[in-house]
Amino acid sequence: MLVLGIETSCDETGVALYESSAGLLSHTLYSQVDIHADYGGVVPELASRDHVRKTLPLIAEVLADAGVRRNQIEGVAYTSGPGLVGALLVGAAIGRSLAWALEIPAVPVHHMEGHLLAPMLEDDCPEFPFIALLVSGGHTQLVEVSGVGRYRLLGESLDDAAGEAFDKTAKMLGLPYPGGPELARVAAQGDPGRFRFPRPMTDRPGLDFSFSGLKTFALNTMHKELPDHHTLDEQQVMQTRADIARAFEDAVVDTLVIKCRRAVRESGCKRLVLAGGVSANRQLREKIQQTLKREGGRAYYPRPAFCTDNGAMIAYAGWQRLKAGQHEPLRFNAQPRWQLGDLSAVRA
């Protein structure tokens, strides 16, 4: 079955073609990061406006790249939530009506299910069940995945998502938008021994997270070390910023690793999947891999392009549901607060 996947939940337009026997045929992504950079964050209305301009040209691009005619598509999958309602509606409207015109089924896909199943696009993919850590600008969740649609939320962030804390702290440090990856770059120059930030909620049982306190801790450290009338030279200021970035990154990564280890031990499942934008963070990848090795298991991650938002994971998750006979009637919807737990299981 040849499935077209469309992702428009936030500030990236992703389109892909997945074929059930041949695998991924083509995928492409357009990032709106330059559009939102001047505003210091995603402007929902501008995001929606750009998706309307980009989605069809990207669909045409993947068809041409894969050498496929539009009437060979057998199913359409689009992200229906969670995400920005206006942005979601664009992909849903185009995807649903394209399927109607081609007289093929369409299926709405849960964005996080896309991320959970993204490692299945790789040759070396995990078997079910596995534990997944979803870390992005919008989510920090630990989920037990025992099959397609069989998800159990083990823990999540009670306040900021890890990626959000990265971005906000980066902004405080005066780093350019989007700050997360930039903070990690600066942190690489930092001295890991100079500051030590707390590892929130690791001293009590449970798998929930809290990252907003770390952001405040970083701010307080900055005010103390770099007051308005300091006498440090430029080099010292840069180094202090790098040291704060390093302490912050180490704290976030350690916290995530500690909770992952706890989830692996409590569940007895030794396969761990890292997904979401923050899973591109190198420190996190390395430490998770070392930890899982020590636990006698291993970590899996999608290639970096499929850690962040993309159309390939939507095409894949959509195919899983289409082949199980699921499809959307002749309407479409954005579900900005769709819960992972509301999904139905798919028979293997």
Add this chain to the structure above:
Amino acid sequence: MRLLAIETATEACSAALYINGEISEHYEVAPRQHAQLILPMMEQLLAEAELKLSQLDALAFGRGPGSFTGVRIATGVIQGAAFGAQLPVVPISTLAALAQRHYRMQGARRILPAFDARMGELYWAAYEVVADGLVTRVGSEQAATPERVDLPAGEGWQGVGTGWATYSEILTQRMGARLTAIEGGLLCSAQDVAQLAVRRYTAGEAVAAELALPVYLRDQVAKKPA
């Protein structure tokens, strides 16, 4: 000539099928229901006419101005359908469609359609019916305050649309005796989009699916931090 038109920019949701001069339409006032209603309406019109989408010559849609989300629903639906069926698209101004509807219902020949654009502004334009029974714009489409929208020259103008309900006092005052009637409750309807689209299609003004894009009129939607 066979053409399918949709309109979802106001609280009304509608689809109309034009076949050689005859028009059938499904129309419902259903706020926030457009994404549920529009494709079934299109499907039903085709079924009633025993036509397939691919047997049409073109698609048309109300390209705005209006509710940003509403305009994007129509745009997205038409883009997907036109791309799938490889049909050309005729984008039609919702202000023109509203004026056309008022002409069709009341016979008025000088029409000032206005939508309440919120933030103290109107989406605004002026239309006249000349010879072919279709409205033609005089001047430009605008997003502006009721104090600043351009008023047309001449007598015998009628105001239509939600903008006239919200700002009747200031607009009536500015137009004075040149205004003869106000119809503040009128919403857009796809059959008028279809009528106007036939003229533009015949004039060779249809575009490819990926060029079927909204016209918002308001482009300042966020403030950049200082």
